[in-house]
Amino acid sequence: DGGITQSPKYLFRKEGQNVTLSCEQNLNHDAMYWYRQDPGQGLRLIYYSQIVNDFQKGDIAEGYSVSREKKESFPLTVTSAQKNPTAFYLCASRYRDTATNEKLFFGSGTQLSVL
Amino acid sequence: AQSVAQPEDQVNVAEGNPLTVKCTYSVSGNPYLFWYVQYPNRGLQFLLKYITGDNLVKGSYGFEAEFNKSQTSFHLKKPSALVSDSALYFCAVLNPGGGADGLTFGKGTHLIIQP
Numbered sequence: 001d002g003g004i005t006q007s008p009k010y011l012f013r014k015e016g017q018n019v020t021l022s023c024e025q026n027l028n029h030d031a032m033y034w035y036r037q038d039p040g041q042g043l044r045l046i047y048y049s050q051i052v053n054d055f056q057k058g059d060i061a062e063g064y065s066v067s068r069e070k071k072e073s074f075p076l077t078v079t080s081a082q083k084n085p086t087a088f089y090l091c092a093s094r095y096r097d098t099a100t101n102e103k104l105f106f107g108s109g110t111q112l113s114v115l
Numbered sequence: 116a117q118s119v120a121q122p123e124d125q126v127n128v129a130e131g132n133p134l135t136v137k138c139t140y141s142v143s144g145n146p147y148l149f150w151y152v153q154y155p156n157r158g159l160q161f162l163l164k165y166i167t168g169d170n171l172v173k174g175s176y177g178f179e180a181e182f183n184k185s186q187t188s189f190h191l192k193k194p195s196a197l198v199s200d201s202a203l204y205f206c207a208v209l210n211p212g213g214g215a216d217g218l219t220f221g222k223g224t225h226l227i228i229q230p
Contacts, residue, residue, distance in 0.1 A: 004158070035220075040124070042205060042222040043159075090158055101166070102209075103149065104218060106158030 003027040006091050006107035012115050013078065013085060021076045021110045023091035031094035032074040033104070036060060036087045043090065049074055078112060086113050117142040117210045121221035128196045129229050136191040136224045138206030147209040148189040149218060150180055152202045159205060165189060176200070196228045 004025045013019045025032065031050045035043040045058030049068040063082025068074055078085045089110045096102035118141045128134040140146055147166050151159040163174025170182045180191045189206060203225055207218040 006158075009156075040222060043220040088156075092159075102147070103161050103164060104151075104159075106151075106160070108158045109156065111156070 004091060004093055004105055004107035006089075006110050008110060009108070011110055011112045013112060014115050016080045018077055018079050019112070021078070021089055021091075021112070023074045023076065023107060024072055025074075025091075025093045025105075025107075026072065027093055027095065027105060028071070029093035029095055029105070030071070031096075032068070033092045033094070034058075034064075034066065034074070034076045035090045035092065037090060037109075038087050046076065046089075088112075117146070117208050117219045119206050119208050119219055119221035121204075121206055121224045123224050124222075125225040125227060127227045127229060130198055131195055134193050134196045134200070134226065134228070136204050136206075136226060138189045138191065138221060139187050140189060140206070140208045141187065142208055142210045144210055148180075148182060149207040149209070150174065150178070150189075150191050151205045151207060151220075152176075153205065153223075154202050162191070162204075198228045198230050201226055201228045 007022045033048045034046040037043050044060050046064050047066040049055035052071050055066050055068050065077045091107040092104040094104050120139045149164045150162040152162050153159050162178050163172050165172045165182045173179045178193050182189050203223045205223050206221040209218050
């Protein structure tokens with residue numbers, strides 16, 4: 001999946017627990033993204049980061065937090081404030097070398113379920 | 116705000132027949148348009164994109180898409196479907212001049228190729 005590694009593949013969360021999803025890339029891309037996928041709703045943007053030590057909220061950031069301490073890593077924490085966390089989470093990084101040549105590369109995803 | 120519509124939740128095609136997966140978009144300015152494919156429990160794989168130039172774009176696995184500015188459409192096509200084409204297909208749009216970062220995805224279309 002294009003040099004992006006997500007782990008774990010499956011994750012279970014107990015009530016009131018925070019869990020962290022890992023995303024690592026070796027593509028040397030500056031921009032990274034977290035999407036949430038629910039059946040019949042497509043992908044929705046949670047957070048994105050265009051550069052180390054900087055990140056921005058996406059469309060559904062409530063109940064989530066991120067950090068970007070290294071270029072290669074963009075972990076996502078699903079906090080206890082996220083009341084409906086069950087979903088498939090996808091991490092992506094963005095390749096852009098010119099104004100007209102860019103695309104996203106995706107990891108293989110993490111399925112999060114609530115116990 | 117930019118948006119993408121995929122009007123069909125599911126498309127059924129017999130193997131060997133041509134297939135079309137529909138996509139329309141709404142964005143101010145000139146859009147960047149993408150098609151991605153997702154196999155079960157996997158991340159998204161890039162198929163093709165339209166940035167500028169020829170309205171007919173050729174991509175991976177024999178797929179192509181036609182950009183139609185007047186109809187604001189970017190339908191995905193393939194002349195002869197294979198059973199292995201069965202997957203979930205996402206259309207996405209990026210407004211390079213817009214304020215929001217990241218791609219906006221449609222809800223996805225399940226393509227089912229029947230032997």
